Amino acid sequence: MKLNQIACSLIYLLLAWIMSSDLGFVIVSYITGLFIAYELNRIIYKKTITSSIINGSALAGIALLMGFVGVKNSVAFFVAMMLLASLLKIYQAQSDRQTMQVFVLNFFTIPCLFIFSQNFFSALLVFILIGVNLALMLIHQYEFSPREAIKNAFSKLALTIPISVLLVLFIPKLPAFWQLPGPNSAKTGLSENVDPFEISKLSESNELVFRSIFPKERNVEGPFYWRALIHDEFDGTRWNMSSLQSVSANYQASDSSHSYTIIAEPSHLKWLYTLEKMTTEQDLVATNVFGLPYRKRPVSSAFEYKVYNVVDTQDSSITRWQYRQNIQLPSDLNPQAKALAEQIDKQSNDTAEFIALLRDYILAQGFIYTLNPPISQSNDKIDEFFFNSKAGFCGHYASTVAMMMRSVGIPARLVSGYLGGELNPENNYFSIYQYDAHAWLEYYVPNQGWLELDPTAWVSPERLNGSLSQHSQLSEELKSNIGMTLMGFSDVALVNWLRLQLEAFDYQWTRWVLNFDDQKQSSFLKSIFGEKAKILSGIAVIIGLSLLFACVYWVLQRGSRQPIPLPVKLLRKLQVSAFGEFDNTKTPGQIILTIQSKYPKLEAELNNFLCEFEKVRYGNKNELEELKKHYLALTKQIKKQ
Amino acid sequence: MNTKINTLLEALSTVIYDKQPQVKLAICSLLCKGHLLIEDLPGMGKTTLSHGLAEVLGLTYQRVQFTSDLLPADITGSTIFNTDKQSFVFHEGPVFTQVLLADEINRASPKTQSALLEAMEERQVTMDGQTHHLPEPFFVIATQNPLHQSGTHPLPESQLDRFFMRVSLGYPSKDAEKKLILGDHGRKTTLTQLMELGTLSELQSAIDEMEIKEQVVQYILDLVSFTRESGLFKDPLSPRASIALGTASKAWAMIHGRNYVTHDDVQAVFPAVAGHRLNLDATEQFRIIDDIYAQVPVQM
Structure with a gap:
């Protein structure tokens, strides 16, 4: 087997694995199939892969992709198609020219990784793979020895680093003319519809969701309920978002200084995060009637905004329509829970007493908090949970309590977002991971407005202290759900230290490289050249440097190049x-x-x-x-x- | 110039059918004052070729059949006591000729082989302190059976290098073989002398005046250094081989009526000049040599 084929297969394999595990699975099985076919063919018939195998593989590959990725997920689908096409082409290539075409295409294929992931390690990996691709080209075209080729490719590539730094710093940044739809990723965490009873195992991911940076002088104290979505429509088991989520409202900032900054990682959703009702000066961010921020376009790359707390202008009354919306409940489901709610309601005088009695009931019944709840086949899933299994996670408790409140006429709605976060003490910022996802509820009390309630905290008060990873009782469960990552070994001090260092490094990368947007650039240029000439001077620097590079290149090339007669x-x-x-x-x-x-x-x-x-x-x-x-x-x- | 060579070729093609390239290479070797090794199975026309060459050039011809009991003196000659003159007299062996056909050279013992190869290189025989010069021109055509045949002593690499070229005649085409069967037999055709001795040496010295451009010399160097640097060959080409490549390319160009050497000339003589020096099997060498061509770029 040729070096080109092995090397390219490995590159595509790596890319596919990092892009998405589903996609990775398709490509992996596919490449393995090709390897086996190739070897068998070589051993039995002593000849290379035929075009019929390639064509057959192409058809099979498209079918597999349709099945595993699907056309709807268009970006992932087309990237996977490109990987497959490149892979097959490298096997099918008969002339040097065709092989070179694949290598040239690789300069496009490899950076496609950035659609899926933009952290520092992806950047490093893309850099290395580009270097490897260059080296392969040198070996293929100019017959370099592998060692020479790698040395040559990477030394040349290193030269591009200062140039790209200059380009990033000085080339004026324009808004994107068009935007690629993000890949639909099937991840846990936020979802627009919450149905806790469908999930048998909360297969949580340790992916970063966002970071919140508090001003140095500010003393930060939890618990932090990061609100993201409000679900005010309930169909018996599932909590849905209403269209209110995207209705913008105007708020007045209460304070001229921002209270914290959030850098959101790409989620390919519009929804953003805040602690309280907020507003921001970021043009792309709007605030909806719930006081929650959302972005006008899905977050496809790391995105930063400053949060200003607002004067709560919302009066403590709600409209009839809103009232009906928030007590609406399918009448026929979960009779037991309803009966219990009515019984408690009779014993209590007001909402606060109702909640206290319900809390006492739940505490007395010995409910437990688990990430791996039993799955129920019954129609009355809340009854099943509340009277039989008595084990569940945040969604179960929030959903049940909200439903019971609705059944006695207290307006209630589900909130999903994140709870806690991991503090990085050096830079005074929190990292919030997907496994910190949480659901709680809000209920309405006349003259007081909407109040927050987290029934999960009754069952597991420890959950309020920081991140789920710091939860002593659940950390084992969490680790086994997350699997083999650095997180899973956070008991070992050295590993945890390393993890935090990497995390801090990635924070700086996100902050200074990925978020170097036009605002940051213009303040940077202003600091060097002053207000007036900032854009022009940037262009002038670039032109000057390019001319300089061109001259150096011309001088170096003169004499070394011989014209072809x-x-x-x-x-x-x-x-x-x-x-x-x-x-x-x-x-x-x-x-x-x-x-x-x-x-x-x-x-x-x-x-x-x-x-x-x-x-x-x-x-x-x-x-x-x-x-x-x-x-x-x-x-x-x-x-x- | 090349009209004279062409008449030679035409005359030879009446005795050796359909083997134009090999005959040209043999003439090429002769023009370069180099010795020729023909590796082939018995009965392929080796003797006919060498005999024919001697005849058309009007050169004296001797043939020695090498056997395992052949002694050095059987080739070089020996000193015999002449009772009439009461003194030792040197009797010239068969090597004292202009064209020597050393048939099945690899059947003789290494000692005998090296006696011949010494004579080939020095163009003289030293016997009892006396040096006897061999006639001019001196051209050895040695034949050798493919090495896998039994009872052979393969020539050592150092001695293979002394042969300027190795060619392999190979089986004749069907048409040519038909002609042979029908009795139009080469050996019966008598060839006449077509070239004066002076003309041959004129041609030989004209080779030095052939035009060879920088890029062709570079190509020869590239080919030679590829055999040294690629690590594919146990016995890479020596500088003697580089010189031979240059001279042979010039002679090949001259045979084709040109006064300049092209890349194609180099490729035409390369298998014959380099094949035995790289210790390649005569029947398989073309595949390996094509590999070399595919890896050494031609800078025109």
Whole structure:
């Protein structure tokens, strides 16, 4: 098997794995199939992969992709198609030219990783893979030894780093003309519809969701309920978002200084995060009627906004329509829970007492908090949970309590977001991971407005202290759900230290590289060149540097480059016009002979050309007129045929 | 110039059918004052070729059949006591000729082989302190059976290098073989002398005046250094081989009526010049040599 094929297969494999595990699975099984087919073919028939295998694999690959990725997830689908196409092409390539085309395409394929992940390690990986691709090109085209090729490729690539830094700093940033739809990722965490009873295992991911940076002087104290979505429509088991979520409202900032900054990681959703009702000066962010921020376009790359607390102008009354919306409940489901709610309601005078009695009931019944709740087949899932299994996670408790409140006429709605976060003490920021996802509820009390309630905290008060990863009782469960990552070994001090260092590094990367947007750039340029000339000076620096590079390049190249003599150019053109490519290991005689075998009628003309070529190139003849004449006659004839 | 060579070729093609390239290489070797090794199975026309060459050039011809009991003196000659003159007299062996056919050279013992190869290199025989010069021109055509045949002593690499070229005649085409069967037998055709001795040496010295451009010399160097640097060959090409490649390419160009050397000339003589020096099997060498061509770029 050739080096090109192995190397490219490995590159695609790596890319596919990092892009998405589903997609990775398709490609992995696919490549393995190809390897096996190739080896079998070689052993049994002693020949290379045939085009029928390639075509068959292409069809099978499209079918697999349809099945596992689906056309709806268009970005992932097309990236996977491109990976497959490149892979098959490298096996099918017969000439050097075709192989080179794949290598050139790789310069596009490899950075596609950025659609899926933009952290520092992706950038590093793309850098390394680009280098490897360059090295492969050198080995393939110029027959470098692997060691030489890698040395050469990476030393050249290192030269591009200062140039790209300059470009990032000085090239004026324009808003994107178009935007790629993000890949639909099937991740836990926020979802627009919450149905806790469908989930048997909260397969949580340790992916970063956002970071919140508090001003240094501010003393931060939890618990932090990061609100993101409000679900105010309930169909018996599932809590849905209403259209209010996207209705914007105007708020007035209560304070001129921001209270914290949030850097959201790409989620490919519009929804953002806040602690309280907020507003922001970021143009792209709007605040909805719940006081929650949302972005006008889905978050496809790391995104930063400052949060200003607002004067709560919302009056403590709600409209009739809102009232109905928040007590609406399917009448026929979960009779037991309803009966219990009514019984408690009779014993209590007001909402606070109702909650206290419900809390006492739940505490007395010995409910437990688990990430792996039993799944229920019953229609009355809340009854099943509340009276039989008595084990569940935040969604179960929030959903049940909200439902019971609705059944006795207290308006209630589900809130989903994140609870807690991991503090990085050095930089005074919190990292919030997907496994910190949480659900709680809000209920309405006349004259007081909407109040927050977290029934999960009754069952597991420890959950309020920081991140789920710091939860002593649940950390084992969490680790087994997350699997083999650094998080899973956070008991080992060294590993935890390393994890925090990497995390801090990634924070700086997100803050200074990914979030270097036009605002940051303009303040940077302003600090160097002053207010007036900031854009022009940026362009001037770039032009100046390019001219300088061009001059250096020109001086270095002068003398080292030898012009190709005209007769050789003509012969090469002739070869290209006959075969589409130029082969530098053929002698003039062989070139003419192969052209002759393709165009047997041109024998005489070809021989005349060769004879003349040899006279001017090997002999002492200097006039090129006759050669040109022969060349023109030949090309005319070739075109005719 | 090449009209004279052409008449030679035409005359030879009346005795050796359909083997134009090999005959040309043999003449090429002769023009370069180099010795020729023909590796082939018995009965392929080796003797006919060497005999024919000697005849058309009007050169004296000797043939020695090498056997395992052949002694060095059987080739170089020996000193015999002449009772009439009461003194030792040197009797010239068969090596004292202009064209020597050393048939099945690898059947003889290494000692005998090296006696011949010494004579080939020095163009003289030293016997009992006396040096006897061999005639001019001196051209050895040695034949050798493919090495896998039993009872052979393969020539050591150092001695293979002394042969300028190795060619393999190979089986004749069907048409040519038909002609042979029908009795139009080469050996019966008598060839006449077509070239004066002076003309041959003129041609030999004209080779030095052939035009060879920088890029062709570079190609020869590239080919030679590829055999040294690629690590594919146990015995890479020596500088002697590089010189031979240059000279042979020039002679090949001259045979084709040109006064300049092309890349194609180099490729035409390369298998014959380099094949035995790289210790390649005569029947398989073309595949390996094509590999070399495919990896050494031609800078025109």
